[in-house]
Amino acid sequence: MNGRLVVDDVHVRFGDVVAVDGVSLDLAPGEILGLVGDSGCGKTTLARVIVGLEQPQAGRVFLDGEDLTALRGARRREVRRRVQLVFQDPESSLSPRLTIGQTLEEPLLVAGMRSRRERVKRVTELLELVGLPATLAGRRPRALSGGQRQRIGIARALASKPDVLVCDEPVSSLDASVRAQVMNVLLDLRDELDVSVLLIAHDHDLVRQASDRVLAMAAGRLGSPAQALQRR
Numbered sequence: 001m002n003g004r005l006v007v008d009d010v011h012v013r014f015g016d017v018v019a020v021d022g023v024s025l026d027l028a029p030g031e032i033l034g035l036v037g038d039s040g041c042g043k044t045t046l047a048r049v050i051v052g053l054e055q056p057q058a059g060r061v062f063l064d065g066e067d068l069t070a071l072r073g074a075r076r077r078e079v080r081r082r083v084q085l086v087f088q089d090p091e092s093s094l095s096p097r098l099t100i101g102q103t104l105e106e107p108l109l110v111a112g113m114r115s116r117r118e119r120v121k122r123v124t125e126l127l128e129l130v131g132l133p134a135t136l137a138g139r140r141p142r143a144l145s146g147g148q149r150q151r152i153g154i155a156r157a158l159a160s161k162p163d164v165l166v167c168d169e170p171v172s173s174l175d176a177s178v179r180a181q182v183m184n185v186l187l188d189l190r191d192e193l194d195v196s197v198l199l200i201a202h203d204h205d206l207v208r209q210a211s212d213r214v215l216a217m218a219a220g221r222l223g224s225p226a227q228a229l230q231r232r
């Protein structure tokens with residue numbers, strides 16, 4: 001089973017600010033690992049390093065034994081697609097000009113899926129995976145609710161069939177009433193697709209309920225094992 005993610009002693013600083021200060025963690029295949037911590041403790045920076053949007057000054061990230069920080073060119077793109085980020089704010093991460101279908105087709109095109117018929121079929125599958133009707137494909141983001149938009153954000157991350165999803169505050173922009181629904185989508189996906197999930201949020205209760213294991217981050221570092229909360 002794929003999806004073992006190992007973060008090994010990652011350091012990131014922005015000028016004088018130490019954002020991530022020697023973080024190591026291990027996400028097992030199919031595991032949901034929670035990461036909690038106050039605003040500014042470095043969670044988003046760590047997420048960006050893991051998905052390759054930020055280059056660490058030191059440390060490495062391995063996916064199934066392969067060092068993601070050392071990969072270049074086509075191999076980098078190939079392995080990178082296996083680790084996808086679900087953004088916090090679907091409002092700003094979805095293009096208002098594109099229909100939902102076009103948004104979901106984009107990563108399929110990048111992955112080389114040339115046949116339009118295949119893409120349309122896959123878009124329908126992706127919508128189904130996140131519990132949305134195929135008819136939404138023709139709509140634009142503004143016609144959708146916040147919860148539906150975040151489901152589209154998750155579907156887009158799933159388009160390239162990743163082994164790892166990094167979810168950075170996936171429900172914090174949503175109303176309390178729809179948070180549980182969107183969290184359930186993530187939990188179902190883990191069971192259905194065997195995807196590993198790094199679930200980042202400041203809401204301890206939400207993370208504890210959804211995760212197999214929870215790590216706490218403060219001032220760029222992970223807490224001692226005594227601070228880590230175990231659900232099982």
Ligand SMILES: Nc1ncnc2c1ncn2[C@@H]1O[C@H](COP(=O)(O)OP(=O)(O)OP(=O)(O)O)[C@@H](O)[C@H]1O
Pocket residue numbers: 014017018019037038039040041042043044045046202
């Ligand atoms: N691009 C950047 N340039 C300069 N400083 C940055 C940059 N990105 C993050 N920082 C700083 O690094 C520290 C960690 O920020 P980060 O966004 O990773 O924390 P966070 O825990 O995700 O917070 P939040 O929950 O508010 O997003 C903060 O002090 C932040 O101001």
